[in-house]
Amino acid sequence: MNFIGFFLLLIGQYFTGRGVIQLLKFNGNRVTLACFSLMAGVGVYSFIPFFLELGKVKLTTASVGGALAATTLIFMVPLLKHLKTIFSMPKFNFRMPTLYEVPFYAIFIALIILSIWRCYYLPPNARDMTSGPGLMAKLAMTEKSFINSIFSLDLQSTNNYLKPPFIISLQIIYQMFACDLGQLWLSVLFVAFTVWLFSMMVERIHPLIACIFFTVYMATPELYAYTYMVLFDFPNMVYFAAGFYFLSKYLDEGDSGNFNFAAFLFTVATYVRTETPILLVLALPLLAVKMWKDKVPPVQIALKSFLMMIGSALVYLICMNIYVKHYIPIKYDVSNDVNKNLANIGPLFTRLTEIVTELIFSPPGMMYYGYFFHIFLFVLAIDLAVFRKLSKTALYILGGVAVVYVGLALVGFILPLADLMHTTKRGMFKILPIIMMYYAYSPFIGKLSSIITNWEGDKAAEAATTTSAKKK
Amino acid sequence: MKKLLLFIVGLFFLVGFFQIKVYQDWKDIKITNPDPFEQFKVQDLQERIKMRFGPAWELCESMKSQIDTAKDRDSALVLLPPNSYIESQNIRFNVPEPAVIYYLCGIKSTWTTGANVQKANYAVVVVPGRGLAFKKIEGPAELKQLLETYKNYQPAL
Numbered sequence: 001m002n003f004i005g006f007f008l009l010l011i012g013q014y015f016t017g018r019g020v021i022q023l024l025k026f027n028g029n030r031v032t033l034a035c036f037s038l039m040a041g042v043g044v045y046s047f048i049p050f051f052l053e054l055g056k057v058k059l060t061t062a063s064v065g066g067a068l069a070a071t072t073l074i075f076m077v078p079l080l081k082h083l084k085t086i087f088s089m090p091k092f093n094f095r096m097p098t099l100y101e102v103p104f105y106a107i108f109i110a111l112i113i114l115s116i117w118r119c120y121y122l123p124p125n126a127r128d129m130t131s132g133p134g135l136m137a138k139l140a141m142t143e144k145s146f147i148n149s150i151f152s153l154d155l156q157s158t159n160n161y162l163k164p165p166f167i168i169s170l171q172i173i174y175q176m177f178a179c180d181l182g183q184l185w186l187s188v189l190f191v192a193f194t195v196w197l198f199s200m201m202v203e204r205i206h207p208l209i210a211c212i213f214f215t216v217y218m219a220t221p222e223l224y225a226y227t228y229m230v231l232f233d234f235p236n237m238v239y240f241a242a243g244f245y246f247l248s249k250y251l252d253e254g255d256s257g258n259f260n261f262a263a264f265l266f267t268v269a270t271y272v273r274t275e276t277p278i279l280l281v282l283a284l285p286l287l288a289v290k291m292w293k294d295k296v297p298p299v300q301i302a303l304k305s306f307l308m309m310i311g312s313a314l315v316y317l318i319c320m321n322i323y324v325k326h327y328i329p330i331k332y333d334v335s336n337d338v339n340k341n342l343a344n345i346g347p348l349f350t351r352l353t354e355i356v357t358e359l360i361f362s363p364p365g366m367m368y369y370g371y372f373f374h375i376f377l378f379v380l381a382i383d384l385a386v387f388r389k390l391s392k393t394a395l396y397i398l399g400g401v402a403v404v405y406v407g408l409a410l411v412g413f414i415l416p417l418a419d420l421m422h423t424t425k426r427g428m429f430k431i432l433p434i435i436m437m438y439y440a441y442s443p444f445i446g447k448l449s450s451i452i453t454n455w456e457g458d459k460a461a462e463a464a465t466t467t468s469a470k471k472k
Numbered sequence: 473m474k475k476l477l478l479f480i481v482g483l484f485f486l487v488g489f490f491q492i493k494v495y496q497d498w499k500d501i502k503i504t505n506p507d508p509f510e511q512f513k514v515q516d517l518q519e520r521i522k523m524r525f526g527p528a529w530e531l532c533e534s535m536k537s538q539i540d541t542a543k544d545r546d547s548a549l550v551l552l553p554p555n556s557y558i559e560s561q562n563i564r565f566n567v568p569e570p571a572v573i574y575y576l577c578g579i580k581s582t583w584t585t586g587a588n589v590q591k592a593n594y595a596v597v598v599v600p601g602r603g604l605a606f607k608k609i610e611g612p613a614e615l616k617q618l619l620e621t622y623k624n625y626q627p628a629l
Binding site: 098099100102103107111114117118121123125127131134135138150152153156158160180211219221224225366367371457 | 489517525571580582
C-alpha cells in the first residue's frame, strides 16, 4: 500500500471536485461540499485514462500521473478567486454525538472500517470484473493500452470488456498510485456518500430516528456486499441517487446550481452504466410538468431538458458509438442485444411484477434487501393515510422511486440480457438511498422527530427541527 | 435522564434488530466471517488470491507451472472441456472462462467452439475417478478425439 500516493489522490480528487462544484455554482453546507468534492473528483478522474487512451497516449505512470496533476490544476483555476477556500480545510461544526447515538455510531463506523478493509484486502472475484474491467485494467498496466492481448482471447462467453471504462480507468489510477488491487476508489465513494446521506438525514430529522433508519439501510445485505466488491452498480447508485436528490431540490427550490450539479452527476452515472439515460428520460416529465406549471415557455422547457440530458448523451455517444463501435478492434453490434419485438409489451409488465414478487417480497429478496422495502411501504402508507399531504420535495423524491422501478423494468424489456436476478437486482440499489432521502421529508417521520425533540427538550435540536419544518 | 431513556430505546432497537433472522444471519455469516483479524495475518497478495479463487486458482497454477517450463510456452493454447461434460462425469467443478484464466495466470485458453480451437496444444481433461488434469495434446489426432468427445456438450459458464 502506497499511503502517500493514496493521500495525494485524495487531495487531487478533492480539489478537482471542488473546482467542478465551483464551476457549476453548486452550493451546500460544509459536509455536503466536502463529500461531493471527493465524489465529483473520483468521477472526473475516471475519464482521464480513458481520454488518454482515445488520444493514443501510452498509459504509463508518467502520462497518467501528469494528466491527473494537470486536470487537478485546471479544475483549481475556478477556485483561485477563493484562495481561502482552497487552503482552508473545511471547518466542520462537529457536535459531540449524544449518548443515544453512540452505539449506532459504533456500528456504522465498524461497518465502514470492515468495508474498507475488505475493499483493500480481497482480490476482486466477481466474474463481471475478472472477465472484463479487472482483466482490461491489468493488461492496460502491462501493455500500456486498452488495445491489448485481451482481444486475442476466446471472448465468446463475455462482453464485459465492452462496458464503459469507468472501472478500468479508476483501477489503473489506483493500481498505479495507491495499492496492488486498486479498488480503494470504491471506499472513497462509499464513505463520502454514506457520510453525506446520514448528515442530510440528521439535519432534518431527530438523530435517534435517523440512526434507526440508517441501521436498516447499512444492514441491507446485498448493498453492503457491493460497498467492497467492485462492480458498476454501487457507483451508479451513488451518482444517480445523489443526482436525483439535487434535481428534486432544484424542482422545489429553483437553485440552478442544484440543477447543474444534478446534470453532472447524471453524466457520471451514465459513464458508469450506459443504460442510465433510459431512467433519465423517464425523469424528464417531472422537470417538464413542474416548469409547465410555473408557466415557463415550451422552448425553455425543451432547453432545460436538453441541458439535463446533454452530458449523459455525449458520454453515451463517446462510449458506445466511438469507443465500442470504432475504437475497440472487435466488431460488436449493440443493436443485436435489443429486444426485436418491442411491440409486445407483455414482458415489460412481467418484469414489473417480478420485481415485486421475486425480488422484493420473496425469500431470496429477504436475503438481498432485508425488511428495507417493507418498512418503506409502512412509512409511505402512514404518510398517505394519516398525513395525506406530502411536501413538494417528498413528491419529487417519490417520483425518483417510481422512475427507478419502471426504468429498471424498461431496461430489462429493451435489453433482455439485463436479467432479473443480476442486473435488475443490483439496479434496485438506486432506490435505497432515494428512499432514505424520502424519509428525511416524510411527514410521519417529521412528526415523530418533533415529538421526540420536544419531549427531549433539546433547544438546539428543537431549533433545527423548526427550521427544517419551515423549509418544508 | 431523558437522553438515558433514549439511549436505552436505541440499545433495545439494536439488540432486537440483530435478533431478526435475516439480519442475524447476515451478521453471523457475512460480517463476522471471515474474521478480519485472521485475514490480517495473511498479507501476501498471492496467498490472498489463492484463498479468494480456491480450486480455479489451483487449476491455473498447475497449468502455469507446466507451461512456464515448456518450449512452446509462447504459443500455448489450452482446450477447456465444456462444463456440462464435466458435470456429466460427476465432477463438481466449473472451469473458468478463458478471460478469467488469462486474468489469473496469463495463459490463453479456448472453448471447444473457439475460432482458434484447432491450434490448441494443451488441454484440461477429465480423468475418471480422479477429477481434472492438465496435459499436453500429443498431435492433431488427440485434439480431434477430444473434440469428438465434447461434441454433444455446449460450452457454457
